[in-house]
Amino acid sequence: MQIITASQALMPEGWQSDVEIRIAADGRIAEVGPMTTRAAHHLDMLLPAPLNLHSHAFQRAIAGLTEARGPDPADTFWTWRQQMYRFLDRLDADQVEAITAMVFMEMLEAGYGAVAEFHYLHHAAQGQPHDDPAEMSARIIAAAQIAGIGLTLLPVLYQWGGCDRRVLAGGQRRFGTDPDSFARLHAGATRHLRDHGHADDRLGVAPHSLRAVDAEGLDAALALCPESPVHMHLAEQVAEVEEVMAHHGARPVTWLLDTHDVDARWCLIHCTQMTPQETARLAATGAVAGLCPITESNLGDGIFDGVRYLGANGRAGIGSDSNVHIALFDELRTLEYSQRLRDRSRAALATPTAPTGRRLFEMALAGGAQAGGRDAGRIEAGAWADLLGIATDNAWLCDRHGDAALDTAIFGGHGQACISDVWSAGRHVVQEGRHIHRDAIRARFRAAMTALEATV
Ligand code: ZN
Numbered sequence: 001m002q003i004i005t006a007s008q009a010l011m012p013e014g015w016q017s018d019v020e021i022r023i024a025a026d027g028r029i030a031e032v033g034p035m036t037t038r039a040a041h042h043l044d045m046l047l048p049a050p051l052n053l054h055s056h057a058f059q060r061a062i063a064g065l066t067e068a069r070g071p072d073p074a075d076t077f078w079t080w081r082q083q084m085y086r087f088l089d090r091l092d093a094d095q096v097e098a099i100t101a102m103v104f105m106e107m108l109e110a111g112y113g114a115v116a117e118f119h120y121l122h123h124a125a126q127g128q129p130h131d132d133p134a135e136m137s138a139r140i141i142a143a144a145q146i147a148g149i150g151l152t153l154l155p156v157l158y159q160w161g162g163c164d165r166r167v168l169a170g171g172q173r174r175f176g177t178d179p180d181s182f183a184r185l186h187a188g189a190t191r192h193l194r195d196h197g198h199a200d201d202r203l204g205v206a207p208h209s210l211r212a213v214d215a216e217g218l219d220a221a222l223a224l225c226p227e228s229p230v231h232m233h234l235a236e237q238v239a240e241v242e243e244v245m246a247h248h249g250a251r252p253v254t255w256l257l258d259t260h261d262v263d264a265r266w267c268l269i270h271c272t273q274m275t276p277q278e279t280a281r282l283a284a285t286g287a288v289a290g291l292c293p294i295t296e297s298n299l300g301d302g303i304f305d306g307v308r309y310l311g312a313n314g315r316a317g318i319g320s321d322s323n324v325h326i327a328l329f330d331e332l333r334t335l336e337y338s339q340r341l342r343d344r345s346r347a348a349l350a351t352p353t354a355p356t357g358r359r360l361f362e363m364a365l366a367g368g369a370q371a372g373g374r375d376a377g378r379i380e381a382g383a384w385a386d387l388l389g390i391a392t393d394n395a396w397l398c399d400r401h402g403d404a405a406l407d408t409a410i411f412g413g414h415g416q417a418c419i420s421d422v423w424s425a426g427r428h429v430v431q432e433g434r435h436i437h438r439d440a441i442r443a444r445f446r447a448a449m450t451a452l453e454a455t456v
Contacts, residue, residue: 005039006046012378015402023385027426031381043389048377049113049422051368054269054290054319057100058121061087063324086456088171089125095448097139102445104147105435106326113386113424114150116372118206120158120175127173134188141196148429152372154206154231155189157182157221162211163247179220186224200384200425202373204229210244210252229373236270236301253278262287267371272302279305283314288371293334295321303338307348317367329415332360357407389421
């Protein structure tokens with residue numbers, strides 16, 4: 001039994017002072033009550049740690065390498081695609097595991113308590129299947145074990161290079177499965193997770209997008225795990241909307257909502273290209289919109305209509321997607337600032353009862369837990385102990401309390417430096433602002449990157 005005390009904590013009923021939390025050996029919160037005496041682990045401020053609902057861990061390897069312009073000024077994806085495929089021709093399973101462990105460690109240090117990994121790098125270079133088709137899933141699970149992060153593994157079905165069912169080419173061949181080979185891969189990932197995962201880990205399924213998956217493939221993926229989380233990229237870019245319109249006769253969000261029973265087990269990633277009517281329809285489904293504001297900014301995807309969507313009580317969470325910069329507080333700030341810039345407004349996503357910071361943080365907690373199928377996101381007996389400790393005794397937070405401290409952490413720009421502790425299902429993996437295995441994980445990542453960059 002671990003005992004934690006905190007001077008202030010964000011509880012389901014709001015901010016509370018002088019709280020004591022007992023974490024059972026199984027990683028769940030056993031008891032929450034008033035502090036009697038300060039525990040050895042005493043925190044200035046305690047928050048639930050949100051789940052990062054969208055990540056492609058291996059893309060961390062190309063962070064910073066995709067900011068140049070190609071020969072055709074209209075082709076703004078040129079460097080991104082070029083670098084991605086260069087790395088994809090080289091990356092081996094050991095390097096993927098090393099990169100993923102680094103990414104998962106960085107997520108914990110950024111304040112996330114768990115991650116949903118949208119995993120589509122299934123095969124070896126040139127698309128050669130591994131002897132065990134779920135080998136790469138096993139590597140993701142191993143990386144989560146090394147970092148100690150709670151994992152919702154989302155193996156991805158990726159059939160085609162576009163709505164016209166063109167075959168996968170180049171680096172994309174490492175992603176490809178058909179519904180039958182994907183069913184075998186998914187069964188293998190299920191076994192690996194059962195045998196080697198944490199008790200709190202979960203498995204879902206991810207039909208990649210309406211461009212990469214046909215209607216039959218989508219239904220086959222849905223049938224594989226009828227109770228589990230379903231994640232899909234949807235309505236990220238204008239070109240994708242046009243392609244889906246041409247082949248399905250409707251915009252992506254409209255087509256999906258018209259043809260499928262989208263409900264609370266769905267998480268739709270990006271949704272930056274929705275009409276006002278689609279925004280209201282999606283909000284009414286109970287599904288989670290998976291927002292990745294830093295990556296969406298980096299890729300120039302467009303701005304999610306958060307004002308309309310949250311105003312209609314839509315559910316949303318936060319993902320780090322390409323992992324170009326892993327920073328929970330920066331994601332929340334980027335989302336809010338995108339709304340202010342578009343609307344020339346202030347406090348765009350605040351409500352009369354919750355200032356911007358708490359509104360966004362509580363959104364990320366509830367949306368992340370739902371999207372990950374994870375019983376977490378709240379400081380309450382029975383939930384997994386995903387917890388985030390913040391030091392307020394410093395020049396950035398100046399001993400502020402409650403909403404003012406949270407708004408300062410998010411908008412003051414130094415929130416991440418104030419993170420002192422993180423627990424993932426009771427695993428106390430960040431202590432005094434550092435991951436407990438930081439040096440070893442970084443050294444292995446650096447060695448993998450050095451070997452990789454020597455070959456590209
Ligand atoms: Zn993505």
